[in-house]
Amino acid sequence: MKLKHYLWIGLLVMTVILCVLPGYSQHVxxxxxxQFSTVGALSAGIYDGMTTFKDIKQQGNFGLGTLEGLDGELIALDGKFFQVKGDGVAYPVKDExxxxxxxxxxxxxERTVRVKERMTYEGLQQAIDQQLxxxxxxxxxxxxxxxxYLKVRSAPKQKPPYPPISEVIKRSQVIFELRNVQGTLVGFRLPQYFKSVNTDGYHFHFITSDRKAGGHLLDGEFxxxxxxxxxxxxxHIALPNHASFEQATLN
Ligand SMILES: [Zn+2]
Structure with missing residues (x-):
């Protein structure tokens, strides 16, 4: 091949890369x-494991939730999934x-909101709200x-027939108070109109920087x-293909 041909091929390859790459990054x-299932279903006591973490990992590397039997608090951070059980200890979550x-x-x-002053959890929520x-x-x-200061909670694994979540919180939630603790809060702020399917407002789960403890955030000082x-x-809301969800009375 002549030099001219190589140049043409080079140009073609460059064009393909420039056209395809931006689309690809947008795609990923x-x-x-x-979300998988709804908070309403969870509140009603639908704690059956209805999908695997292998599937959940296809949808995200960051987030929160719980495990089969309401067995503790789930925290996903940087693609690693942890289960904070009723003992307050964080365990790695297996794909299956x-x-x-x-x-x-x-x-x-996308952006960082900085709040310098000492704040309660409620104050912090208002301060972030003002920046949204x-x-x-x-x-x-x-x-x-x-x-x-962070006040976090978890709950021990429940056995069927599952009690509603309000009962579990009343009877068996375990509270942990952490002081001068280093770690990461992972969460969401969802609009009020999400209320029927998820937790509206702020919802955080915490994991320490050594990934050994954490829980669902109840209160704190910042x-x-x-x-x-x-x-x-x-x-997206994926709805469970599972009899206990299909037959539950969900308001
Ligand atoms: Zn939670």
């Missing part, structure tokens, strides 16, 4: 939130383990740092908080 990052509810996304930080352009979109939020936020533009 969709700003898409995904199952969940009744999880919400995940492929998180990519809309209350009508879902946001994925990651807060890394050292926290003066100082110089950097909340990393991504606005999600799409939200």
């Amino acid at each position: 990052h969709k700003k898409l939130g995904f 383990m199952k969940t009744p509810f999880a919400a995940v996304t492929f998180f990519r930080k 352009s809309s209350k009508n979109l879902p946001y994925a939020i990651r807060i890394q740092g050292i926290f003066p 100082l110089d908080t950097h909340a990393e936020i991504e606005t999600l533009r799409d939200w």
Whole structure:
């Protein structure tokens, strides 16, 4: 082949790369939130494992949820999934383990909201709210740092017939108070109109930086908080193909 031919081939390859790559990256990052089942079903006591974490991992590397039998709190961070059991200890989640509810996304930080002052959890929520352009979109939020105080909870595994979640919280939730703890809060802020299918407002699960403890955030104290936020533009709800979901009375 002559030099001219090589140049033409080179040009063709460059054109293909330039045309395909932007489309490809758009394809892999969709700003898409995904949830499996609904919080309403969970509240009603539908704790059967209805899908595997292998499947959930296809939908996101960041998020929260629970495990079969309401066996603790789920935290997904950087593609690693952890289960904080009723003893407050974080255990790695295996792909073949199952969940009744999880919400995940492929998180990519868009912006950081910095709140310097010492704040309660409620104060922090209001401070972040003031920086959001809309209350009508879902946001994925990651807060890394050292926290003066965090109050988190988990719950021990339930046995069928499953009691509703309000009963579990009343009777057997376990509360852990962590002081000057380093780690990451993983969560979402969802619009009020999500209420019938998920938790509206802020919902965080915590994991320590050594990935050994954590739980569902109940309260805390915050100082110089950097909340990393991504606005999600799409939200999918996968509904369980499972008799206990299909036959439940869901309001
Ligand atoms: Zn939670």
